[in-house]
Amino acid sequence: MIIEMGVIVSDLKKSYGSNVVLNGFSHEFTNGKVTAVVGQSGCGKSTLLAVIMGILPLDSGIVQCPKPISAVFQENRLCDNLTVSANIRLVTGKKYGEREIAAQLSQIGLNGCENKAVRELSGGMKRRVALLRALMADFEVLFLDEPFKGLDNDTKKLVMEYCKGKIAGKTVIFVTHDDCECEFFSDEVIELRIEDARIADYKDQDT
Amino acid sequence: MKKHVISLLCVLFWLVIWQIGAMALDQSILLVTPVKVAVKLTELIPSTDFWKSVLFSAGRILAGFALGLFTGTGLAVLSGKYGFMRRLFSPLISVLKSVPVASFTILALIWVSSKNLSVLVTFLICVPIVYLNMLEGIDSLDPKLKEMASIFGIPPWRRFVGIYLSQVLPYFRSAAGLAIGLCWKSGAAAEVIGIPDGSIGEKLYQAKIYLETADLFAWTVVIIFVSRLCEKAFMFAVKLLVNRVERM
Structure with missing residues (x-):
């Protein structure tokens, strides 16, 4: 029997000058589960995601992460001059047709936006496009860095429901400040502390 | 409407x-009155000589413009990629930007035949405009989009069109729109100084010599019209390209 591996990180160290952000962080993110990373601002949550994704070099430590990966970054990182559907096709290629993209957009409250240039959208709309792009891409592991930032309560509820359906059974590492989001999505919770950025607390939502 | x-x-x-x-x-x-200019135009337009002059000048001015677009873009890409290239080209671009068309033209007359004078002059006018605009576009590229592309494993061609081309095309469009009008102005001015046979510039020069003010105005109207036509046609092509890229 082949057991699929989750994301394994061991003894991660990362500093910005004299500011130690990760100091020997180790964890095994369970395959097929949603792990929320919580903690105060500046405790290294986004840095942790960035080093696991490989976009930030580590000082030392080992990261084992199955590929391909997908992500919603802290910023939207959309191409402003492309249309919404072109932004999605940029990562998915021709896997989805116009109709399929339009149908998915309408499920997150972006009906008829597929041919709009991203620069014409509001902040909340851009956030939803960034999330949809991440969910429609092929991935083994999905990284979400405060994916519902800037959404009003009703939209957030709609998008969270949509998102939950899409990530069921997938390995997801999810940074949030919001207890409700944490409770809604997470199978496991990791709390980072500013002092040394080791796991301060570990909760299994099922227990 | x-x-x-x-x-x-x-x-x-x-x-x-x-x-x-x-x-x-x-x-x-x-x-001269606009009515007389219109009458003069109706006399000029049916003649073969008129069309030969228009094609002579348009061909050379547009060739200089195209070369300028290509070179300006190429130099901007090199400068965007290599810092030392940016420093190397900086004085050259400053000189090209500031030297008057008349100085270029007189100098160019020593180097090339008057026949191809407008190619060189329009090229030299076009290069700094395109270079500076394209470099601004390249500098405005968000490095975080490159990270995004590598995270999602976007293939090189899609990355080039979706991230790089979509970002710099608006700068290219404004550079080309500005340059094409200036190319016609400077190209015609160069032809008036160099007086190549069979060019619009030669016709303007003759109008001046023989005090044919109606001819002068008529040829000026022709330059304005052909310049606008070229600008509209080129900008339409760029718009099609932009729309194509925006939708990928």
Whole structure:
């Protein structure tokens, strides 16, 4: 029997000058589960995601992460001059047709936006496009860095429901400040502390 | 539609002012009436010589413009990628930007035949405009989009079109729009100085020598019209490209 591996990180160290952000962080993110990373601002949550994704070099430590990966970054990182559907096709290629993209957009409250240039959208709309792009891409592991930032309560509820359906059974590492989001999505919770950025607390939502 | 009518009425207003001014002055050497210019144009347009002159000048001016676009873009890409190239090209671009067209033209007459003078002059006018705009576009590229592309494993061609081309095309569009008009102005000016046989510039020069003010105005109208036509056609092609890229 082949057991699929989750994301394994061991003894991660990362500093910005004299500011130690990760100091020997180790964890095994369970395959097929949603792990929320919580903690105060500046405790290294986004840095942790960035080093696991490989976009930030580590000082030392080992990261084992199955590929391909997908992500919603802290910023939207959309191409402003492309249309919404072109932004999605940029990562998915021709896997989805116009109709399929339009149908998915309408499920997150972006009906008829597929041919709009991203620069014409509001902040909340851009956030939803960034999330949809991440969910429609092929991935083994999905990284979400405060994916519902800037959404009003009703939209957030709609998008969270949509998102939950899409990530069921997938390995997801999810940074949030919001207890409700944490409770809604997470199978496991990791709390980072500013002092040394080791796991301060570990909760299994099922227990 | 209403906007077009208003624009047309504005043009008509100035034509009427011109007509009244010319009639009041009553000196056709100093200021010819628009009606006389229109009559002169109807005499010029059916002649083969007219079309040969238009094609001669348009061909050379557009060739210089195209070369300028290509070179300006190429140099901007190199400068965007390598810091030392940016420093290397900086004085050259500053000189090209500031030297008057007349100086270029007289110098160019020593280097090339008057026949191809407008190619060189329009090229030299076009390069700094395209270079500076394209470099601004390249500098505005968000490095975080490159990270995004590597995270999602976007293939090189899609990355080039979706991230790089989509970002710099608006800068290219504004550079090309500005450059094509200036190329026609400087190209015609260069031809008036170099007087290559069979060019629009030669016709303007002859009009000046023989005090044929109606010819001078008629050829000026032709330059404005052909320049605008080239600009519209080129910008339409760029717009199609932009739309294609925006939708990928």
